[in-house]
Amino acid sequence: MKPTAPAPCVLVVFGASGDLTRRKIIPALFDLFQRGQTPRGLAVLGVSRTEMSDDDFRQHLREWAERFATRFTEDGWARFARTIYYCAADATEPEAFEQISSDIDRASAEQDSGSNILFYLSVAPQLYERIIECINQSGLVTEGKRWCSINRDAAPWQRIIVEKPFGVDLRSAQSLNRALGRAFEEESIYRIDHYLGKELVQNLLVLRFANTIFEPLWNRRYIRDVQITAAEKVGVESRGAFYDHAGALRDMIQSHLMQVLALVAMEPPGRYADTHIRREKIKVTDCIRVVTPDEAPLRCAFGQYGSGPGGPGAYREGKGVAPDSTTETFAAIRLDIDNWRWSGVPFFLRTGKAMARKLTEVVLTFREPPIDLFTPICEGEPECVRRPPNRLIINIQPDEGISLRFEGKVPGAMRIDSIKLDFDYLARFGGEPIEAYGPLLLDAMRGDQTLFKHRDEVEGAWSAVMPFLDPGLRRGIAGNYPPGSWGPRESEDLLARSGCAWHNPSDEETR
Numbered sequence: 027m028k029p030t031a032p033a034p035c036v037l038v039v040f041g042a043s044g045d046l047t048r049r050k051i052i053p054a055l056f057d058l059f060q061r062g063q064t065p066r067g068l069a070v071l072g073v074s075r076t077e078m079s080d081d082d083f084r085q086h087l088r089e090w091a092e093r094f095a096t097r098f099t100e101d102g103w104a105r106f107a108r109t110i111y112y113c114a115a116d117a118t119e120p121e122a123f124e125q126i127s128s129d130i131d132r133a134s135a136e137q138d139s140g141s142n143i144l145f146y147l148s149v150a151p152q153l154y155e156r157i158i159e160c161i162n163q164s165g166l167v168t169e170g171k172r173w174c175s176i177n178r179d180a181a182p183w184q185r186i187i188v189e190k191p192f193g194v195d196l197r198s199a200q201s202l203n204r205a206l207g208r209a210f211e212e213e214s215i216y217r218i219d220h221y222l223g224k225e226l227v228q229n230l231l232v233l234r235f236a237n238t239i240f241e242p243l244w245n246r247r248y249i250r251d252v253q254i255t256a257a258e259k260v261g262v263e264s265r266g267a268f269y270d271h272a273g274a275l276r277d278m279i280q281s282h283l284m285q286v287l288a289l290v291a292m293e294p295p296g297r298y299a300d301t302h303i304r305r306e307k308i309k310v311t312d313c314i315r316v317v318t319p320d321e322a323p324l325r326c327a328f329g330q331y332g333s334g335p336g337g338p339g340a341y342r343e344g345k346g347v348a349p350d351s352t353t354e355t356f357a358a359i360r361l362d363i364d365n366w367r368w369s370g371v372p373f374f375l376r377t378g379k380a381m382a383r384k385l386t387e388v389v390l391t392f393r394e395p396p397i398d399l400f401t402p403i404c405e406g407e408p409e410c411v412r413r414p415p416n417r418l419i420i421n422i423q424p425d426e427g428i429s430l431r432f433e434g435k436v437p438g439a440m441r442i443d444s445i446k447l448d449f450d451y452l453a454r455f456g457g458e459p460i461e462a463y464g465p466l467l468l469d470a471m472r473g474d475q476t477l478f479k480h481r482d483e484v485e486g487a488w489s490a491v492m493p494f495l496d497p498g499l500r501r502g503i504a505g506n507y508p509p510g511s512w513g514p515r516e517s518e519d520l521l522a523r524s525g526c527a528w529h530n531p532s533d534e535e536t537r
């Protein structure tokens with residue numbers, strides 16, 4: 027699919043005075059504007075309850091753009107700010123939509139945006155359904171159902187971006203999907219996952235499907251296990267009040283890491299098009315085994331960081347955290363994909379706060395050669411051990427890159443050592459890192475859903491993690507791992523039960 031140009035529209039951001047808008051959405055849009063990548067005719071209308079004029083709002087955003095945008099210039103900001111508008115309204119009140127509609131018209135008329143509208147839900151998740159209902163009642167969504175549109179391309183569109191978290195469990199996610207479905211078609215719903223904006227996740231598709239050397243090995247016959255890790259060095263910082271109701275499983279695994287898993291495990295799509303890619307990802311999610319409550323304890327490990335040197339202080343002592351909290355700051359689970367490609371290959375997903383390193387990576391460990399030719403040769407000599415299996419590491423952040431470990435002969439007597447082929451993404455291709463939100467916003471404006479989640483993916487991911495939400499699995503986890511470590515001992519045990527071990531790189535190792 028050739029990328030189409032992003033279309034002019036009014037971007038209506040609900041939650042305009044909030045953290046996400048000022049720290050991510052506006053700086054990312056401004057950077058795109060500075061690069062000349064935003065569509066001509068783009069207008070931004072911020073909506074929240076705080077009373078502000080357009081100018082107050084622009085002034086409020088300016089300081090954040092200066093701090094968080096990578097290409098801030100006074101002149102650029104002055105031009106960009108003219109495209110920003112504000113509407114003080116309670117978006118959970120249907121009556122407020124008279125004013126919101128009129129401000130959409132005002133912004134559109136001044137910026138020549140036409141009638142396309144891109145809604146962005148950047149408010150607390152408990153407000154999502156109410157606001158969607160109000161949008162539905164307002165009559166702003168006119169697109170109609172695809173099957174009855176005569177000339178769809180000529181009609182204006184209305185789309186909606188929904189922030190994470192998408193539900194707190196399967197039931198709430200289904201309810202939110204139903205609310206969205208009453209107002210919008212699936213192809214107009216953009217469930218955002220900013221992880222998927224990361225370059226290297228997209229590079230995963232290229233690595234797998236633009237090369238022939240990996241794909242023949244990318245299956246149960248050659249791969250022993252797959253590990254997906256997202257580790258943070260910091261604790262929960264100021265997010266204690268939010269985090270204590272979410273936990274690592276909901277915050278990271280159900281959302282981001284399940285998406286990475288789908289990209290690693292999916293079949294090749296027929297075309298590089300959003301519908302094809304999403305269809306393949308859904309098939310993977312459909313094949314993830316839902317474990318029984320009896321199996322769950324053997325397939326997970328939870329932890330909560332305690333106090334320790336150099337750490338942020340025990341999780342339970344953090345601001346906004348209940349003193350007897352059993353919320354996990356570390357989670358590791360084993361999933362199995364019951365299809366022909368992956369049957370029997372464990373997928374381990376792990377995430378944690380206050381860990382040894384900041385790191386997001388995918389590690390594929392290959393099976394050992396069927397016969398060990400070389401260990402008998404060095405028998406009796408020191409360091410004569412069976413060599414480790416081949417390993418492919420895909421670093422998503424930081425130090426984006428790929429490395430492949432294999433064995434080579436040391437010159438002289440027969441001795442074998444590991445060798446690493448290492449590809450550093452920035453060193454090879456250069457370029458500055460781009461905030462993930464920008465490209466995702468452009469995708470929504472051009473109607474490309476490749477990097478957004480389909481309703482079935484979200485519900486499939488929730489089904490897979492539901493057995494691990496049982497509070498009983500978190501009993502006694504308080505302080506069970508020190509800050510700066512790779513998590514609790516139970517996490518190592520989880521892999522050991524399958525004859526595997528985590529890849530825990532040392533400080534010096536990039537990959």
Ligand SMILES: NC(=O)c1ccc[n+]([C@@H]2O[C@H](COP(=O)([O-])OP(=O)(O)OC[C@H]3O[C@@H](n4cnc5c(N)ncnc54)[C@H](OP(=O)(O)O)[C@@H]3O)[C@@H](O)[C@H]2O)c1
Pocket residue numbers: 040041042043044045046047050073074075076115116117118147148149150151153189190191
């Ligand atoms: N912050 C992040 O880095 C981040 C990252 C990923 C996902 N998210 C998600 O993004 C969403 C927003 O997060 P946030 O951190 O920006 O929250 P936040 O700072 O609390 O902002 C919430 C915004 O909602 C507005 N609001 C509340 N009630 C409203 C109503 N009835 N009508 C209209 N506006 C209303 C608030 O402004 P008023 O009080 O003026 O109305 C405020 O602007 C959440 O779902 C969060 O989970 C945030």
